Amino acid sequence: MTPAARIQAAIEILDQIAAGEPAEKALTSWARSARYAGSKDRAAIRDHVFDVLRQKLSCAAIGGGLNGRALMIGSLTQAGTDLDSVFTGEGHAPSPLADDERPDAPALDVAEAWDIPEWLLPLWQSSLGDKAAEVAEIQRHRAPVFLRANLRRTTTEEAIMALAAQEITAQPHPLSPSAIEVTGNARRIKQAPAYLTGEVELQDAASQALVDALPLADASKVLDYCAGGGGKTLAMAALSSATMHAHDANPRRMKDLPDRAERAGIAVRLLKTNELKETGPFDLVLCDAPCSGSGSWRRAPEGKWRLTPGVLDEVTGIQAQILEDAAPLVVSGGALAYATCSVLSVENQDQIEAFLSARLDWTLETERSFTPLDGGDGFFVAVLRKS
Numbered sequence: 001m002t003p004a005a006r007i008q009a010a011i012e013i014l015d016q017i018a019a020g021e022p023a024e025k026a027l028t029s030w031a032r033s034a035r036y037a038g039s040k041d042r043a044a045i046r047d048h049v050f051d052v053l054r055q056k057l058s059c060a061a062i063g064g065g066l067n068g069r070a071l072m073i074g075s076l077t078q079a080g081t082d083l084d085s086v087f088t089g090e091g092h093a094p095s096p097l098a099d100d101e102r103p104d105a106p107a108l109d110v111a112e113a114w115d116i117p118e119w120l121l122p123l124w125q126s127s128l129g130d131k132a133a134e135v136a137e138i139q140r141h142r143a144p145v146f147l148r149a150n151l152r153r154t155t156t157e158e159a160i161m162a163l164a165a166q167e168i169t170a171q172p173h174p175l176s177p178s179a180i181e182v183t184g185n186a187r188r189i190k191q192a193p194a195y196l197t198g199e200v201e202l203q204d205a206a207s208q209a210l211v212d213a214l215p216l217a218d219a220s221k222v223l224d225y226c227a228g229g230g231g232k233t234l235a236m237a238a239l240s241s242a243t244m245h246a247h248d249a250n251p252r253r254m255k256d257l258p259d260r261a262e263r264a265g266i267a268v269r270l271l272k273t274n275e276l277k278e279t280g281p282f283d284l285v286l287c288d289a290p291c292s293g294s295g296s297w298r299r300a301p302e303g304k305w306r307l308t309p310g311v312l313d314e315v316t317g318i319q320a321q322i323l324e325d326a327a328p329l330v331v332s333g334g335a336l337a338y339a340t341c342s343v344l345s346v347e348n349q350d351q352i353e354a355f356l357s358a359r360l361d362w363t364l365e366t367e368r369s370f371t372p373l374d375g376g377d378g379f380f381v382a383v384l385r386k387s
């Protein structure tokens with residue numbers, strides 16, 4: 001496919017998304033209907049679609065609408081692309097621009113310039129203070145690709161050498177001793193022997209730093225209460241000899257965990273909700289709670305536009321309930337760690353404050369916030385100690 005034909009494909013996919021289709025589904029449906037597209041075409045089209053989704057408000061303001069063509073005009077304009085070289089109408093390229101489609105450099109308001117939903121701006125600003133504009137700006141761009149070296153199996157340096165043999169270039173990242181930033185040929189990772197044999201896992205660098213901040217050294221029995229796919233379960237197990245347990249309110253989300261654990265050479269016991277009490281108490285319970293995802297909008301930009309005040313209220317209610325349900329599973333003297341991939345204080349510091357104000361037998365041991373300005377996703381982690 002020509003570069004312009006890929007842009008036309010992205011326009012059609014963006015139209016599907018505008019009609020309510022989730023981005024992944026729209027991309028898959030398009031790929032099924034376009035067997036002629038190769039893997040490089042699909043990757044480039046995906047990049048166009050996600051570039052637009054990260055910058056939807058500014059693209060719509062500049063391009064003059066929320067349909068695929070207007071959004072793409074806004075996106076290409078922001079990237080400094082000569083629109084007439086793309087909108088030629090030749091072959092499978094988008095049709096030439098009409099006069100009223102030509103962007104006229106509109107003045108953007110703050111929500112548009114930052115690509116943050118208007119209703120969220122006060123909360124964004126109060127949560128991030130003087131970093132609000134910079135964090136919003138970095139969320140408008142692609143995230144780096146990070147790997148975690150499985151320190152049970154390899155070292156960061158050896159893993160980087162093994163990747164280099166596959167022409168994947170990478171370097172250590174200061175956020176965590178296990179973190180590796182991939183700087184070239186990231187699309188080859190899933191075929192690389194180091195990945196296939198469990199020496200490296202795909203995991204954000206701040207996610208790894210969060211696990212480094214947990215009191216794993218004193219724990220012999222650990223529960224990952226919101227384990228999901230088990231990214232943090234595996235990262236904790238790589239740093240600890242504790243017996244590792246994983247639970248999720250939706251056990252299907254843990255379906256790949258046994259295979260991933262085997263690949264990493266790690267033993268994990270999956271627990272159903274009704275097995276938690278009889279298996280506990282635990283020295284450390286990690287609650288990596290469902291959240292707005294506002295720290296990872298570079299990777300999952302649709303979440304930025306799906307978040308509403310109602311959804312945020314609902315999610316903060318679930319977070320408070322998770323803390324309440326998980327706290328009794330911690331042994332006296334043990335730790336409860338609460339984490340989110342959000343940068344919003346209502347999901348982070350406010351939750352910890354509310355938890356502690358209702359419980360005199362708990363104290364805050366450590367608290368850390370990461371923003372994408374640190375290199376990885378935005379994350380929050382607090383470690384609470386039970387007396």
Ligand SMILES: C[S@@+](CC[C@H](N)C(=O)[O-])C[C@H]1O[C@@H](n2cnc3c(N)ncnc32)[C@H](O)[C@@H]1O
Pocket residue numbers: 225226227228229230231232233247248249250253288289290291318322
């Ligand atoms: C942020 S994700 C976890 C990601 C995972 N820890 C990882 O590192 O890959 C949050 C998880 O919490 C689960 N969840 C939602 N409500 C829950 C509840 N009340 N109790 C336990 N898990 C819950 C969701 O199913 C989801 O898998």
